[in-house]
Amino acid sequence: MRPEGGEPVLRITGLTIALPPNADRRHAVEDVSFSVAAGEIVCIVGESGSGKSVTAFSIMRLLSRGLRSVSGTVAFGGEDLLRKSERAMRRLRGNRLAMIFQEPATALSPTMTVGRQIEEPFRVHTAMGKGERRTRALQLMTLVNLPEPGHLIGRYPHELSGGQRQRVMIAMALALEPALLIADEPTTALDVTTQAQIIALIRSLQRRSNAGVLFVTHDLSLVSEIADRVVVMQQGKLVEEGRAADVLANPRHPYTQALLAAIPGLSHRRRTRQPPGANLLQVERLSKTYTSGGLFRTTRTITAVRDVSLNVRRGETVALVGESGSGKSTVARCIAGLVQLTSGRIVVGSTNDEKRSDEVQIVFQDPNRSLDPRWTVGRSLVEGLRNRGIGRTDARKRAGRLLERVGIPPEAMTRYPHQFSGGQRQRICIARALTLDPTLLIADEAVSALDVSVQAQVLTLLQDLQHDLEIGMLFITHDLRVAAQISDRIAVMQRGVIMEEGGAVQLIAAPQHPYTKLLFDSAFGLGGAVSATEATIIPDT
């Protein structure tokens, strides 16, 4: 309990949620107990599958059908939520209990204007008139720093940016001043600069309303920014609980220690090695524009990438950093030959033709979709070799060796992708990319979809491979911390243009361009960047 905190608004005791009989473990959540006091922010931290979101959803009683067997108590306002009728729960949801979801793009109804959605809690739970509802909605929109509320109130969610949509969600959640606000990964789907603003907003609003906040996240680095107390979950069990500062400074449980150690820091952890060799990749004034429209619509042209020049040498890692929509993936896809460039030149090694599979390979972001679900791992691995006309036996031998190199036993060849974890699948994808002996490996957000501990392992693997094979690597990422850790040089992209480029060490030490500075502040010092200006540094565009 917090020393100054009063009665807890939420007290969970012995919460146990059983999984369906054929799942990989018996309980989604097992004997979890903790409480949230008024005016307190409690973070539940854990990796995917730890049961943190299930815990949050069980408070709202929004569990999926498969998770019906729930025991324990969830005490809220003196009553056990688990024993309330569905009707009574409906009266609480959006009223005394509110929730912010991870993906604002899907949590908002695409067919209703933003204003109508913000008014909805008033319409459902109060007897307010139309005019009053609209006034309150406008007030809420001002409160969450949405620009020009009078203008935005009639817009639809798809006309807003991700950050603005999440602000709308927050406005809805706070409409009736709930006693408890549950935020399930509210910033995970957002860019890092937007993330910092949303965190600051939640914190400042929570201080005003004195609500209890349960903040679910996989990102331990957020905990130091926002939490009073922290609850660490692993495999459905609560492994550590305490004041945020204490847990971060002196983690007692080995799992918490491992999680903390895996957070990529500012440290530049490149191993020492010989200086980079000959030029492998030369991109000159690359531009890519997309045109939409057609016979019955007006044509629109969107410039995704403008005049990007960049080079990668043998044995060198270049990170291309940018937020979503910055054009960094388009650059990667142009180099891999997946997208036709509009103008400019790409030379890889000695070839500059369209098909570059001999020289360039790519590892994609989502390991769940990068392997054909209907093919065995072995079949996927030999695909490229078979295309080169190499015999089945030789190809399988080579694939087996590469699998071992990435830390997967060769028996995996006969299994299907869904039988592996995300990290294992990404290792398989890396092995597949290496079967053709590429000289340049493109990693397109290759570790972004992985849990932080797995992310660290895959990063280490990539570094080792690159060192041993002396290949060049173009590392596309939105995460400056990862870029800082793995790369020799960093190029920062915004709106299709490279804003700044330089050696990783120099760039981290002294970023020149204001946008780079903002990115760095958001990534490395969430608090410092935001508290001074309280989330109004850059308006969402």
Add this chain to the structure above:
Amino acid sequence: MNAGSLEAPLPSTPTGGRVNRWRRHGALYAGGAILVLFGIVILFAHVIAPIDPQAIATRARLRPPSAEYWFGTDRLGRDVFSRIVFGTSASLAVGLAVAGLSAALGVVLGLIAGAVRGVDGIIMRCLDAIMAVPGILIAIAAISVASPSITTVVLALGVNEMPRVARLVRGIVLSLREEPFVEAAFVLGSPRWRIVLGHMLPGVVAPLAVLTTHIAASAMLLEATLSFLGCGLPPDVPTWGNIMADGRILFRVAPWIILFPGMTLSIAVLAINLFGDGLRDLLDPRASIHEA
């Protein structure tokens, strides 16, 4: 940190889950069982049918259902039950052949339209044109131009159903084209035909299986409608539609001539649809992949 410490070990191949999954698909079994029954009826029609379906018995005309004539007799004294038994093969054959034909044509056109940007617009507009005309009109027109035979009926109905298959296949191919595993295959140097046949076609199979069962069912209905209107198979071939057409003018006096083939048709269509729905539950990747 030592590698692999936080990652799960290699999983074992699941076996128990599959048994459970089969157990949940009552619809598939019920539909399948009825279809097997129809299959037996086709194979042993001569044993099952008590009387020759063409045998005319002038003294036993328009007999209501009885122990001797289970489903009654028609205006020529032919046994309705025997005619239904012998009509089973023609009715089911039309359903299966139309499903097969439309699937084959639709898959080829859909794959081409989805994979080759240049011809996509041309193929799809042609298919739109076919879809713009009511199927039954195309069939009637085709049959009145050509001779009324089982081939003509199958061709007319097959071409008419084909755009639905092609649209489905094209949609799947278009969405699969954006999948990273397809892009990975491209970067690995796989030729386009191999990507289409190796990575995309298998993704089409499950939804296609479901759609074709529904096409088979609707083709049987359409065939019955055509025969009922007198523009289907020649009247001497016993099909469920022909039997009903025969009873059309006598519905008030001898409702059994329409009732029993109609019920048989409903049961067959229901069985095929149940089978298709069961198939969808079984093959839907969202249902077959365990939630993490």
